[in-house]
Amino acid sequence: xxAYHKKDFPLSKIRRFIEPGPIxxxxxxxxxxxxxxxxxxxMMLGFEPATIGCFIWDENRSFSMIRASxxxxxxxxxxxxxxxxxxxxxxxxxxRDKFEQFGLTPVDASKVNAPLIAECYANFExxxxxxxxxxxxxxxxxxxxxxxxxRSPRYPTTVHYRGDGVFMVSGRNLSYRRRFKRxxx
Amino acid sequence: xxAYHKKDFPLSKIRRFIEPGPIxxxxxxxxxxxxxxxxxxxMMLGFEPATIGCFIWDENRSFSMIRASxxxxxxxxxxxxxxxxxxxxxxxxxxRDKFEQFGLTPVDASKVNAPLIAECYANFExxxxxxxxxxxxxxxxxxxxxxxxxRSPRYPTTVHYRGDGVFMVSGRNLSYRRRFKRxxx
Numbered sequence: 001x002x003a004y005h006k007k008d009f010p011l012s013k014i015r016r017f018i019e020p021g022p023i024x025x026x027x028x029x030x031x032x033x034x035x036x037x038x039x040x041x042x043m044m045l046g047f048e049p050a051t052i053g054c055f056i057w058d059e060n061r062s063f064s065m066i067r068a069s070x071x072x073x074x075x076x077x078x079x080x081x082x083x084x085x086x087x088x089x090x091x092x093x094x095x096r097d098k099f100e101q102f103g104l105t106p107v108d109a110s111k112v113n114a115p116l117i118a119e120c121y122a123n124f125e126x127x128x129x130x131x132x133x134x135x136x137x138x139x140x141x142x143x144x145x146x147x148x149x150x151r152s153p154r155y156p157t158t159v160h161y162r163g164d165g166v167f168m169v170s171g172r173n174l175s176y177r178r179r180f181k182r183x184x185x
Numbered sequence: 186x187x188a189y190h191k192k193d194f195p196l197s198k199i200r201r202f203i204e205p206g207p208i209x210x211x212x213x214x215x216x217x218x219x220x221x222x223x224x225x226x227x228m229m230l231g232f233e234p235a236t237i238g239c240f241i242w243d244e245n246r247s248f249s250m251i252r253a254s255x256x257x258x259x260x261x262x263x264x265x266x267x268x269x270x271x272x273x274x275x276x277x278x279x280x281r282d283k284f285e286q287f288g289l290t291p292v293d294a295s296k297v298n299a300p301l302i303a304e305c306y307a308n309f310e311x312x313x314x315x316x317x318x319x320x321x322x323x324x325x326x327x328x329x330x331x332x333x334x335x336r337s338p339r340y341p342t343t344v345h346y347r348g349d350g351v352f353m354v355s356g357r358n359l360s361y362r363r364r365f366k367r368x369x370x
Contacts, residue, residue, distance in 0.1 A: 013348065019225045020345035020353050021206010040204045043228035045240060045322050053238070053324075055230060082361070090366045133318070137230050139238075141322075155347065160205035162340065162358065163198065165365045168205050171356025173347065176267070180350045181275045 001080055003105060003118035004150035011050040014147050017076050017122050018044050018052060020170065022158035023085055025075045026054065027106070029114045030065040034106065036098040036117070037062040038089040040161040042074075050144040052126065058138060059092055066140060070128040071112040074142070075120035079157045079169050084119075111145045121156040123148040186265055188290060188303035189335035196235040199332050202261050202307050203229050203237060205355065207343035208270055210260045211239065212291070214299045215250040219291065221283040221302070222247040223274040225346040227259075235329040237311065243323060244277055251325060255313040256297040259327070260305035264342045264354050269304075296330045306341040308333040 018024075027036050041055035052074065056063050066072045077085055084102040091098065099106050099115075106115035109125045116123040125148075130141035150156070160168040177185070203209075212221050226240035237259065241248050251257045262270055269287040276283065284291050284300070291300035294310045301308040310333075315326035335341070345353040362370065 016348045019206070020347055021204070041229045043238065043240065044226045045324065053228065053322075055228065086361055086364050089369055090364075092369075137238075137326075139230065155351075155353065160345075160355070162205055163201045164360075164370055165362030166340075166358055166360045168340065168358050169356045170345070171354045173351055173353050175349075175351045176271055177350030179271050179275075184274055184277075185349055 001084070001103060001119045004121055006123070006148040006150050009122070009147040009149035011144050011147055012048050014050050014124060014144055015044050015047065017149070017156070018042065020158065021160050022076055022170070023161050025077055025085065025088060025117060025120060026062060027073045027075060027114050027117055028062050028065040028069060028071070030069040033065065034097065034099065034115055035062050035065055036088050036104070038085050045141060052124070052142050052144060054140045054142065055138050056140050061093055066128065067131065067134065069113065071114050072126050072128070072142065073109055073112065073114045073116050074124040074126055075117040076122040076156060076158065077120045079159055081119060082159055082167065085159060109146070116148065121150045186269070186288060186304045189306055191308070191333040191335050194307070194332040194334035196329050196332055197233050199235050199309060199329055200229050200232065202334070202341070203227065205343065206345050207261055207355070208346050210262050210270065210273060210302055210305060211247060211251070212258045212260060212299050212302055213247050213250040213254060213256070215254040218250065219282065219284065219300055220247050220250055221273050221289070223270050230326060236314070237309070237327050237329060239325045239327065240323050241325050246278055251313065252316065252319065254298065256299050257311050257313070257327065258294055258297065258299045258301050259309040259311055260302040261307040261341065261343065262305045264344055266304060267344055267352065270344060294331070301333065306335045
């Protein structure tokens with residue numbers, strides 16, 4: 001597993017990586033502990049500010065860490081990380097450090113205390129901006145405050161979860177740009 | 186474009202088709218009118234009852250039709266429908282019938298008045314169960330009350346939107362079932 005070389009990315013365009021629906025790895029930190037969880041239930045909720053909703057299961061340790069710290073990083077893994085994705089997803093409530101356990105490298109973020117995962121294609125530093133839907137829907141609403149995205153490849157090969165242990169791996173990328181009305185791009 | 190042959194599908198398992206993040210086509214009906222919109226901002230919010238959150242832009246005619254009728258059908262198109270997906274996405278506020286315009290076939294649903302789209306791989310009949318997040322987030326919370334899913338192929342080839350006119354087409358499906366803890370499937 002290699003670390004991607006990344007650059008700053010415009011926040012208003014992060015939908016490119018979230019809207020296609022990949023599994024993401026959410027990293028968090030609180031009171032000297034850090035943690036990672038895998039997450040497939042998320043959606044874009046706005047371009048500017050860049051807003052993402054995430055369903056975070058309350059059985060995960062991440063749930064309380066993110067609620068208390070009001071921060072996280074949403075990391076987009078590529079297919080080469082599928083073993084870590086599965087491994088992290090299998091370990092709820094474990095106190096072992098998941099970075100060490102799965103060979104992932106924490107990198108300091110610039111606007112939050114939660115660590116970036118170096119081996120992920122994209123890292124979105126997030127602030128929790130609305131806690132009012134946590135009780136009813138386990139829905140955390142995050143504003144992305146800083147985005148780091150790999151320079152290459154142009155489109156990441158992501159993993160998408162179908163349930164029952166089956167992943168769909170992202171396939172071809174096809175541009176129909178000329179067929180879109182400009183306002184709808 | 187062919188119509189898929191479908192059967193009833195267990196509501197608690199529809200995440201298989203929503204969680205991977207495909208573009209969906211949402212059909213609605215109200216006071217003798219019917220409509221279709223394309224939508225990429227959605228997420229699972231619960232297994233039982235099967236709950237889906239959808240961001241519906243208030244510039245779409247579908248917005249008011251769904252809010253008034255409190256119903257819709259979430260249809261999952263496959264890659265062969267990409268022209269209809271783009272075409273429907275390009276036509277906001279048009280009064281033309283989109284079924285006729287794009288060669289799609291409306292089929293009566295069993296629990297809602299909105300029509301199913303015959304050419305889509307899966308059709309999820311939905312009731313709007315929470316309107317309280319529409320104003321703040323344009324977020325419609327739907328309970329799926331009936332699911333129709335094609336018998337074959339086993340996994341649909343779906344389209345996922347990356348923005349800027351680029352679609353990712355779903356690729357390989359790989360089972361890692363034996364590597365998952367049972368509780369996490």
